Amino acid sequence: MTAGPPDLVLAVDVGGTTTKAEITDAAGTVLTTGTIPTPHGPAAFDAIEDLGDRLLTELPAAQRIRVDRAAVVLPGIVDPVGARAVFSSNIGWRDVPLGDRFTARWRVPVLLEHDVTVAGWAEWRHGAGRGHDNVCVLILGTGLAGILAVAGRLIRSGPGEAGEYGHIPIRPHDGLPCPCGNVGCVETVAAGGAIARAYTARTGHDIPSAATVFERAPHDPIARAVIDDAVDALATGLLGILHATRVDLIVLGGGLSGAGDILTTALHTDLSRRLRVVPVPAVTLGAFGIRAGLIGAAHYARAGALE
Amino acid sequence: MTAGPPDLVLAVDVGGTTTKAEITDAAGTVLTTGTIPTPHGPAAFDAIEDLGDRLLTELPAAQRIRVDRAAVVLPGIVDPVGARAVFSSNIGWRDVPLGDRFTARWRVPVLLEHDVTVAGWAEWRHGAGRGHDNVCVLILGTGLAGILAVAGRLIRSGPGEAGEYGHIPIRPHDGLPCPCGNVGCVETVAAGGAIARAYTARTGHDIPSAATVFERAPHDPIARAVIDDAVDALATGLLGILHATRVDLIVLGGGLSGAGDILTTALHTDLSRRLRVVPVPAVTLGAFGIRAGLIGAAHYARAGALE
Numbered sequence: 001m002t003a004g005p006p007d008l009v010l011a012v013d014v015g016g017t018t019t020k021a022e023i024t025d026a027a028g029t030v031l032t033t034g035t036i037p038t039p040h041g042p043a044a045f046d047a048i049e050d051l052g053d054r055l056l057t058e059l060p061a062a063q064r065i066r067v068d069r070a071a072v073v074l075p076g077i078v079d080p081v082g083a084r085a086v087f088s089s090n091i092g093w094r095d096v097p098l099g100d101r102f103t104a105r106w107r108v109p110v111l112l113e114h115d116v117t118v119a120g121w122a123e124w125r126h127g128a129g130r131g132h133d134n135v136c137v138l139i140l141g142t143g144l145a146g147i148l149a150v151a152g153r154l155i156r157s158g159p160g161e162a163g164e165y166g167h168i169p170i171r172p173h174d175g176l177p178c179p180c181g182n183v184g185c186v187e188t189v190a191a192g193g194a195i196a197r198a199y200t201a202r203t204g205h206d207i208p209s210a211a212t213v214f215e216r217a218p219h220d221p222i223a224r225a226v227i228d229d230a231v232d233a234l235a236t237g238l239l240g241i242l243h244a245t246r247v248d249l250i251v252l253g254g255g256l257s258g259a260g261d262i263l264t265t266a267l268h269t270d271l272s273r274r275l276r277v278v279p280v281p282a283v284t285l286g287a288f289g290i291r292a293g294l295i296g297a298a299h300y301a302r303a304g305a306l307e
Numbered sequence: 308m309t310a311g312p313p314d315l316v317l318a319v320d321v322g323g324t325t326t327k328a329e330i331t332d333a334a335g336t337v338l339t340t341g342t343i344p345t346p347h348g349p350a351a352f353d354a355i356e357d358l359g360d361r362l363l364t365e366l367p368a369a370q371r372i373r374v375d376r377a378a379v380v381l382p383g384i385v386d387p388v389g390a391r392a393v394f395s396s397n398i399g400w401r402d403v404p405l406g407d408r409f410t411a412r413w414r415v416p417v418l419l420e421h422d423v424t425v426a427g428w429a430e431w432r433h434g435a436g437r438g439h440d441n442v443c444v445l446i447l448g449t450g451l452a453g454i455l456a457v458a459g460r461l462i463r464s465g466p467g468e469a470g471e472y473g474h475i476p477i478r479p480h481d482g483l484p485c486p487c488g489n490v491g492c493v494e495t496v497a498a499g500g501a502i503a504r505a506y507t508a509r510t511g512h513d514i515p516s517a518a519t520v521f522e523r524a525p526h527d528p529i530a531r532a533v534i535d536d537a538v539d540a541l542a543t544g545l546l547g548i549l550h551a552t553r554v555d556l557i558v559l560g561g562g563l564s565g566a567g568d569i570l571t572t573a574l575h576t577d578l579s580r581r582l583r584v585v586p587v588p589a590v591t592l593g594a595f596g597i598r599a600g601l602i603g604a605a606h607y608a609r610a611g612a613l614e
Contacts, residue, residue, distance in 0.1 A: 163551040167584040240547020244470040276487040277474040
């Protein structure tokens, strides 16, 4: 193997419910893919090893030897340098040393990173934010977090964590309790679960997910009101960063980006009403939807750095 | 003249009320200084030229030839590269080309910059934020703006502008109108003028400035309530940036930094109550007070860049 750019890469996105992996070529073509339920606790890491191994084994030998890099992206708090899974409340681990276990098993260099950070970076560099230097990417799903790029550089929030936009307490006096211990955090209103719960609370109808609320919004005033409230929360949470850093593009990525233009149009309108001394940023949907973490892991494996 | 670091520098800080200038050596010793009322409109630039010239003339000839750099810091919006004073509502100019008029008059290279940006940068690099890589400096005075440093780099907000922390609309439904056209901006509660006005509104007593409110706070419940309200506004305005970028030190600089520990202690306590998922930053007073702009201009003249 020469020291040129990676040829084929193995990307693994470890989520609270499922873990997805795929092996792709430089054009992004998926050569093999697999999804497993994520086991609870540190057992998840055995399952990740097995999943990667299975995908590598599935490849014809001539392709197998062309896989020369991998990346695993994890939720919670990750220490990429120390190779530790520091904390995940969803999956249930705390300070698990990973060392070179994936590298030893798969026989390729393996990069570790934080899932939302990689998803947001991928949307910025390779997706909807491509070509923009001052971008905030929010990854909207069960929770809500994001990344910030200023002057063409990724602004890391903490070590191995994304920007905690979902936990900005915007309604401390009259909001809903958040599992973090605070009241009225952005994600108690604007994350997918919160949107679905708010609709159910106001209508009595159980719905499978926030997607239903977005589908119904054009002809259902309650669905529309729930979405407007989510947009109000998003806009309020973004005000600080918009005044402090002059972001000119907001990308709404992750699962909720399937909601379509209703979300981006409403957020842009809301921000237009609120901003006076700083320009109103453009608002656009993410390009990769729920696949941003996995696509990002592949790009990260190739790039070797979040730049 | 050799190409070594600047020896003596001329620093000019152009404010809405007065313009201050001084010539200092590398140790910061003031060799000569002057203050004039700032004329309204573009006439201010003639007065700046004259003031700099006067200071240079006051120096003994042996010192005069050692002045080899100058910096002029301006309010509003500044285009340092295009050498234009883009906008100042206070002083009353719009898109004034400055070209090399100061250089031509003073016979030294002259840097232009934005006053709050330079003041904040000086507090970060040479004052209360020295040695910290993730810092937000708020310059509290008649208005309120600031700078952000992340991972050891100054994050510019817009070209020639500081972070508009004062215009984050935190009380859009029940706040005071702001001259910017919005309602409930941070600076309608937390800037010096706002603190003084709030005290007068609640007591009927005219007071010279916010400093009086801080003096009275230990034994005057209304003064204390006004300050607590200002702190609440500051804390609310900072929540977004604290979640998005993980700042670990907040410096309160500018005129209000003379208020003493009452402001920093109250802000730290308030933030401690509100933050759950991100660490509570330290809060400290600026080292340079109202002189941050002028001291910053001298440092900037020496450094040649805001790094």
